[in-house]
Amino acid sequence: MKIQDIKSHPKYWQLHKEIYFNELDTLDFEIKDIIVNTPHSGTARRFNKSVDRMINERIQESNNQTQ
Numbered sequence: 001m002k003i004q005d006i007k008s009h010p011k012y013w014q015l016h017k018e019i020y021f022n023e024l025d026t027l028d029f030e031i032k033d034i035i036v037n038t039p040h041s042g043t044a045r046r047f048n049k050s051v052d053r054m055i056n057e058r059i060q061e062s063n064n065q066t067q
Contacts, residue, residue, distance in 0.1 A: 006056050015055045023051060 006012055024032055024047075035044045 006052065006059060009059050011059060011062065012055060015058050016051065019054050019058070020051050023047070023054070 024035065027035070031043065034041055035047050038044060
Protein backbone atom coordinates (compact mmCIF):
# COMPACT_ATOMS: atom_id res chain seq x y z
CA MET A 1 0.00 0.00 0.00
CA LYS A 2 1.37 3.45 -0.88
CA ILE A 3 1.97 6.07 1.81
CA GLN A 4 -0.78 8.29 0.42
CA ASP A 5 -3.22 5.36 0.61
CA ILE A 6 -2.10 4.44 4.12
CA LYS A 7 -2.75 7.92 5.50
CA SER A 8 -6.37 7.73 4.39
CA HIS A 9 -6.90 4.43 6.22
CA PRO A 10 -9.22 4.84 9.25
CA LYS A 11 -6.66 3.26 11.62
CA TYR A 12 -3.65 5.23 10.35
CA TRP A 13 -3.50 8.01 12.96
CA GLN A 14 -4.25 5.70 15.87
CA LEU A 15 -1.45 3.36 14.78
CA HIS A 16 0.84 6.28 13.98
CA LYS A 17 0.54 7.67 17.50
CA GLU A 18 1.15 4.28 19.09
CA ILE A 19 4.08 3.24 16.91
CA TYR A 20 5.71 6.69 16.69
CA PHE A 21 5.93 7.14 20.46
CA ASN A 22 6.90 3.52 21.14
CA GLU A 23 9.75 3.76 18.64
CA LEU A 24 10.78 7.22 19.84
CA ASP A 25 11.04 5.89 23.40
CA THR A 26 13.61 3.29 22.28
CA LEU A 27 16.05 5.92 20.96
CA ASP A 28 18.94 7.69 22.65
CA PHE A 29 18.28 11.23 23.84
CA GLU A 30 20.49 12.76 21.12
CA ILE A 31 18.59 11.00 18.32
CA LYS A 32 15.21 11.89 19.87
CA ASP A 33 16.34 15.50 20.05
CA ILE A 34 17.25 15.54 16.35
CA ILE A 35 13.93 13.96 15.33
CA VAL A 36 11.81 16.27 17.49
CA ASN A 37 13.68 19.52 16.90
CA THR A 38 14.70 19.11 13.25
CA PRO A 39 11.81 17.23 11.61
CA HIS A 40 13.18 17.80 8.09
CA SER A 41 16.59 16.28 8.84
CA GLY A 42 17.68 13.04 7.23
CA THR A 43 17.48 11.29 10.59
CA ALA A 44 13.87 12.40 11.11
CA ARG A 45 12.90 11.45 7.55
CA ARG A 46 14.41 7.97 7.96
CA PHE A 47 12.66 7.57 11.32
CA ASN A 48 9.29 8.62 9.86
CA LYS A 49 9.77 6.34 6.86
CA SER A 50 10.43 3.45 9.24
CA VAL A 51 7.32 4.32 11.27
CA ASP A 52 5.22 4.45 8.08
CA ARG A 53 6.56 1.03 7.08
CA MET A 54 5.53 -0.41 10.45
CA ILE A 55 2.09 1.17 10.14
CA ASN A 56 1.72 -0.28 6.66
CA GLU A 57 2.61 -3.74 7.98
CA ARG A 58 0.08 -3.47 10.81
CA ILE A 59 -2.64 -2.31 8.42
CA GLN A 60 -1.85 -5.15 6.03
CA GLU A 61 -1.99 -7.65 8.90
CA SER A 62 -5.31 -6.20 10.00
CA ASN A 63 -6.70 -6.40 6.46
CA ASN A 64 -5.52 -10.02 6.12
CA GLN A 65 -7.20 -11.01 9.38
CA THR A 66 -10.53 -9.56 8.34
CA GLN A 67 -10.57 -11.39 5.01
